[in-house]
Amino acid sequence: MSCCCNCAQASADALLKNGIDVSLLQPTLDKYAGVEGSLITILQAAQELYGYLPVELLNYIALKTGNKPAKVLGVATFYAQFRLEPVGKYLIMLCQGTACHVNGSEGIEAAISEYLNIKDGETTPDGLFTLNNVACLGCCSLSPVMMINGETYGSLTPAKVKEVLASLQAKEAEAK
Amino acid sequence: MKMIVGKGSCGIAAGANKVSDSAESYIKEKGYAIETSVTGCIGMCYLEPIVDFIRDDGTKTTYVMVNAETIKEIIESEMKGEVAAQYEMPEVDKIRLERQTRIALRNCGIINPEFIDEYIAKDGYKAIEKCVTKMTPEDVIDVIKVSGLAGRGGAGFPTWFKWNAARSAKGTKKYTICNADEGDPGAFMDRAVLEGDPHALIEGMLIGAYAMGSNEGVIYVRAEYPLAIERLNIAIKQAEERGYLGENIFGTNFSFRLRIKAGAGAFVCGEETALIASLEGERGMPRLKPPFPAQSGYWAKPSNINNVETYANVAWIINNGGEAFSAMGTPDSKGTKVFALTGKIKKGGLVEIPMGATIKDVIFEIGGGIKNDKQYKAVQMGGPSGGCIPAELADTLIDYKALAATGAIMGSGGMVVMDETTCMVDMARFFIDFTCKESCGKCIHCRVGTKRMLEILTRITEGKGEDGDIEKLEELALTIKSSALCGLGQTAPNPVLTTLRYFRNEYEDHIYKKKCTAHQCKNLVSYTIDADKCKGCTLCAKNCPVGAIEGSIRNPHIIDAAKCIKCGKCATSCKFDAVIVD
Ligand SMILES: Cc1cc2nc3c(=O)[nH]c(=O)nc-3n(C[C@H](O)[C@H](O)[C@H](O)COP(=O)(O)O)c2cc1C
Ligand code: FES
Numbered sequence: 001m002s003c004c005c006n007c008a009q010a011s012a013d014a015l016l017k018n019g020i021d022v023s024l025l026q027p028t029l030d031k032y033a034g035v036e037g038s039l040i041t042i043l044q045a046a047q048e049l050y051g052y053l054p055v056e057l058l059n060y061i062a063l064k065t066g067n068k069p070a071k072v073l074g075v076a077t078f079y080a081q082f083r084l085e086p087v088g089k090y091l092i093m094l095c096q097g098t099a100c101h102v103n104g105s106e107g108i109e110a111a112i113s114e115y116l117n118i119k120d121g122e123t124t125p126d127g128l129f130t131l132n133n134v135a136c137l138g139c140c141s142l143s144p145v146m147m148i149n150g151e152t153y154g155s156l157t158p159a160k161v162k163e164v165l166a167s168l169q170a171k172e173a174e175a176k
Numbered sequence: 177m178k179m180i181v182g183k184g185s186c187g188i189a190a191g192a193n194k195v196s197d198s199a200e201s202y203i204k205e206k207g208y209a210i211e212t213s214v215t216g217c218i219g220m221c222y223l224e225p226i227v228d229f230i231r232d233d234g235t236k237t238t239y240v241m242v243n244a245e246t247i248k249e250i251i252e253s254e255m256k257g258e259v260a261a262q263y264e265m266p267e268v269d270k271i272r273l274e275r276q277t278r279i280a281l282r283n284c285g286i287i288n289p290e291f292i293d294e295y296i297a298k299d300g301y302k303a304i305e306k307c308v309t310k311m312t313p314e315d316v317i318d319v320i321k322v323s324g325l326a327g328r329g330g331a332g333f334p335t336w337f338k339w340n341a342a343r344s345a346k347g348t349k350k351y352t353i354c355n356a357d358e359g360d361p362g363a364f365m366d367r368a369v370l371e372g373d374p375h376a377l378i379e380g381m382l383i384g385a386y387a388m389g390s391n392e393g394v395i396y397v398r399a400e401y402p403l404a405i406e407r408l409n410i411a412i413k414q415a416e417e418r419g420y421l422g423e424n425i426f427g428t429n430f431s432f433r434l435r436i437k438a439g440a441g442a443f444v445c446g447e448e449t450a451l452i453a454s455l456e457g458e459r460g461m462p463r464l465k466p467p468f469p470a471q472s473g474y475w476a477k478p479s480n481i482n483n484v485e486t487y488a489n490v491a492w493i494i495n496n497g498g499e500a501f502s503a504m505g506t507p508d509s510k511g512t513k514v515f516a517l518t519g520k521i522k523k524g525g526l527v528e529i530p531m532g533a534t535i536k537d538v539i540f541e542i543g544g545g546i547k548n549d550k551q552y553k554a555v556q557m558g559g560p561s562g563g564c565i566p567a568e569l570a571d572t573l574i575d576y577k578a579l580a581a582t583g584a585i586m587g588s589g590g591m592v593v594m595d596e597t598t599c600m601v602d603m604a605r606f607f608i609d610f611t612c613k614e615s616c617g618k619c620i621h622c623r624v625g626t627k628r629m630l631e632i633l634t635r636i637t638e639g640k641g642e643d644g645d646i647e648k649l650e651e652l653a654l655t656i657k658s659s660a661l662c663g664l665g666q667t668a669p670n671p672v673l674t675t676l677r678y679f680r681n682e683y684e685d686h687i688y689k690k691k692c693t694a695h696q697c698k699n700l701v702s703y704t705i706d707a708d709k710c711k712g713c714t715l716c717a718k719n720c721p722v723g724a725i726e727g728s729i730r731n732p733h734i735i736d737a738a739k740c741i742k743c744g745k746c747a748t749s750c751k752f753d754a755v756i757v758d
Contacts (some may be wrong), residue, residue, distance in 0.1 A: 036475075039457035040440050044399075076615075080441030080460040081399045097361025098556065098592045099518035101606050135443065135610065136361035137400055139186045140516060140590075141221035141524035150402065152189035 011060045020057055024049050029064050039067065039075055043082060052083045080134070088123045088130040089170055094145045097136030100143040108144050109133070111158035115165055128172060129165070177210045177254065179203075182226040182285060184217030184371050185403050186364075188285065189256030191243060192223035198244035199227075199251060208255055215370020218285025219526030220269060226285075229254050238265040272523065272542055277504065279512050280365075280488040280495035281528045284372030284456040289407050292414040295375040301420050303494035304382045308428045313343060316387040320490070322498030324510030329355055329446075330561065330587050331663075332509075332576045338480055342388040350390035352381050352432075353455070353474065353481045356397040356404070357447040360559030361610065363590030365514040366484035368526055370397065370404035373488070374411035378434065380487030382420070383494060384463045388480055392683040393434040396451055399441050401718055408436055441613035443560070447662050448473075448481050450616065461616045462662035485514055497618075504532035509575045513586070518542045519593040520550065529574070536570040539593060554678070558587025560607045560614075561667030563674030578645060583674040585667075599696035600679040601686050605633035607671035611664060611744065622665030625656040639699040641687035648675065695757050698742045702758050705746075707732035709754035716746035716755065 012022045028045040028074055032038040042061060046173040058076055076082045092112065096105050109131075113119055116129050123130040139145045142154025146161070153164055181187070181196040195214065203210050218226060223240035227247065237259050239250055246263055253260040259534035278284075295301075306318050309665055319487030321336035354377065358366040369377060381393050391694045397405050412434055415421040416604040423431045437455055444450045445460040452474050454460035463626045473479025489511065493501050502510045509531040515538060518524045522544035529538065535555060539545065546552045554564040563584035564574060572578050579586050594603070612626040629652050632645050653669030653676075660666045676683060685691045692700040705716070705725075712730040717723075735746065735755075 037455060037457040040454065041437070041457075042490060044438060044440065067334060074459055075457070078442060079439075095361075098559065098590070099362040099524075099607070102519040102592055102598055102603075134400065134441075135614075136363075136365040136502075137185070138358070138364040139189050139221075140362050140364055140518040142186055142189055142224075143518060145189065152185060154186070154189040 008060065008063050011063065015054075015056055015060060018054065018056070020050050020054065021055070022060060025061075029061075032065075039065065039072065040079070043072075043076055047082060050126045052086045055084060058084075086123070087132075088128050089172075090129050090148050092129060092131050093134045093137065094120075094131065095135070095137045095139075095143065095145045095147075097140060097143075099140035100136075100145055104141040105144040107158055108146070108156050108161055111161050112165070113164050128169070145174060177232060178213060178230040179210050179251075180213045180215050180228040180230065180288070182216070182218055182228075183214040183370060184285075185401075186217055186221045187224045187226065188403075190221075192225040194244045195225045195227065195242050195247050195557060199247045201250060202248050206251075208251065210251065210254075210409050213288045214290070215286060215418075216284045216289050217368045217526065218273075218463065219368065219528075220273070220523070221525040222523050223265065223269060226265075238270075239263040240265045240269070256312075261461055269523075272527075272544075274529050275542060277512050277530050278528045279492045279501075280369060280376075280485045281526065282373070282492060282643035283376060284368050284526075286492035287373065289372055289374055290410050292375060292411070293420060295373070299495055300375055300491075301379055301418075302418070303491035304379050304386070305426050306494060307383050308387050308426050308430045313387045313389060316383060316494070317343065319494060319498040320387070323489075323493045324386065324498075324505070325486065325489055325501065326509065326576070326586065327483055328489075328513065330558070330585065335482065335486055338470060338482070339384060339387050341391070341468070342391075342478050342480040345470055349392065349475075349477045350388055351474045351477055351479040352385040352388065352390045352393040353451070353469075353479055354381055354393070354395040354484060354487060355446060355448070355451060355481050356395050356401075357446040357451065358398055358401075358484070358588070359443040360561075360588050360590045362518055362556075362559060362592045363516045364590050365516050365526055367401055367482050368405055368514075369488045369582050370401065371407050374404075374408045375415065376488045376491060376670075377408075377484055378415055378421070379749060380482075380490035382425070382432055383490050384480065384482065384487065386430055389525050390480070391433065391434060393433045394455060394474070395434065395436050396439055396445070396455060397436055398439045405436060405438060412436070442616075443563065443610075444616045444662070444664050447664060451660070452479065459616070462664070463617050464661060473580040485589070506573060506575045506578075508577050509586075512712075513574065513589055513591045515591050517591050517593065519556075519591075519687060520547045520595040520598070521545075521593040522547050531574050533574050534567065534571050535574065538574065538591065539570070542591070546593065546595050548589050550597065551595055552593070553598060554600065555595045556592040556594065556603065556671070557590065558585035558667075558670070559583060559590050560611050561658045561663065561670060563670045564594070564603065565674070565676065566678040567674045568678075583670065583677055585670075597696065599637070599693050599694035600675045600682045601633065601692070602694075602696050604672045604675045605630065605637050608633055608668065611668040615664065615668075619659075619661040619665060621656045621666065622660040625652055626665070626668055628652055629656075629669070633672070636683065636686050637697045637699075639686070639690050639697070640682075643687070645685055645687055646676065646680070691758075701742055702737065703735050703740055703742065703744070703746060704737075704756045704758070705733050705735055706754045706756050709752050711752055711754075713751070715749050715751065719745045721745065 062072040144156045250260045325335045328330045445454045450460040450462040469479045514528045711733040717725040
């Protein structure tokens, strides 16, 4: 993206068409304007707002923070926390850490995959669930463990994990 | 009367919020005079949710595995002045707690981490007061030197030495940094301190900063610990309000500001130079040392990085003297260490014990032995940088040198226990898969070398191992160890080397006999039905997801090996133990 006088506005308009209102990010950009080393913090705030970081948004942040787009993309793709694709309403973070592995987390992954028909990193077609393998949630003594939208579920079995997913599905069906 | 609910991440995962919601509405409904509070993790995760009742006369009863219903019963008996004995913590578990010596975890599971006054009531902020009003920075460093405190983050480097290096470094500004990245999957002692006693960390950092002549600090916390970040934020705010953080602390000219930086999920950021790159908002790539962070670190200024548990010990040492700390442990390793006991262990959780105990003590005396009374096989210590110590070496002392002699390391204190059903080749594959994914990609030996090792290990576990694979693994391992840029690559081959050293026969069984004795590697396991034991109940056939089992009722069944996907459902469903897994 070569810089011209209005490209920030143009890219903001394009983002808005995709449902991303960059004005929401402005307070964060103001807060960290000129604070060196705050790129990761800004990206975290942006992901908190929009759920994910589309490349156009990364370019916009690059423009606004005076970084090269390549640097922002480089940082965003380095860290596991950042997602460049949208995620489902429920983000399943399945622990594949050592303790969980020893206690059968692979079987739990198979059960989730079988039940929802998605693999690690994928989202169900209805946009409800995304499955992400992670490396330890710090609840190792309750392994195997998963966290869904901040809530931790421990001592999982294939049957228990299906129950949890089914109850979330039921809740969603009811809401409709 | 006071009711305290244990609300570390683990307690919450076990249902502590449901317990306290139920209790609070019940107390309100009945109009009982019970004050409610929360605390962090006491380390007995297998007993969560845990609730304490403290009566007005100071006596206390601990209830375990409480749920939303039983809590009402407990409240009722407590109100009658009786102990609800059936829910009380069993005697054996009380003894388990008494056998520990808690320094880093001294307040975890006891005080409410969200109230600074509870920390102050436990002599909190007394140590920093003593330092700034009665001791010179050199005195402080001396006490830490006498204590023998070594870094708890993995490498075990003497803390006083690092502080002294930072103290003597010439520079206008110096940074005091806490490594709360806790990357070893299977370890959670730092989380317990962050969630359960954040002021102990803050006070430790204050003391370090005073000793080094630093007035700014940063805590780098991993993103996966939202509750830790929340509690740390509260603690920092309260410490600022009370003047323990900020300008002119205790009326002296010592000032210290502290902030949190959330990591974004990268194991390599636990390495010091990568952590600094990440703090600066860059990709977390390590760089060559020297210069060491004590010379040129965060923003190229002298910086000291210590682990959470290291800092958590410091205030206790200042209050009790360096000798009290060094009186515990072995000639080489002083004080206590916290371990996270997980895996195939009966009583998993956190334990803090003096150095010098044996591995056996920890696993069998404190951890209660192996789950389902299976055979103990090995313990993995030091995570992806460490190694597997076999059962024969269970008498090894918990001591930096003794552990290093086995090929493993003390590490940060993760102890993942394995039994006869754990395949050691699969464990090695698991760790290399982890380091391969987490390699930052900067140096080729780590980036490509771990990938090649992973390919070999994967093919061995899939039954496609070839003659010569073991030798190739060894050659790759030694090359990566000696040539990788940072600690991640230099230690990545350790899990492979230790399993090769102690469990070479398992590798050979996989490669030459195409057998996995632990029955974990699917491609190497076969399922057949023992015709003598099979009663023809048809249960296995009903449970088989691919229709691979044939047979009529009351007649022995047969598994079609060509169709079988080796899911093991027949074996788990059989009530007559007739499915032979080999
Ligand atoms: C790949 C890698 C990961 C590391 N992860 C951590 C970690 O998660 N937490 C930690 O305290 N130290 C970690 N370390 C060790 C740190 O680099 C450093 O030695 C430590 O934080 C120093 O603190 P200490 O002297 O108090 O132990 C890691 C080292 C390497 C090479
Ligand atoms: S290994 Fe799964 S929570 Fe730690």
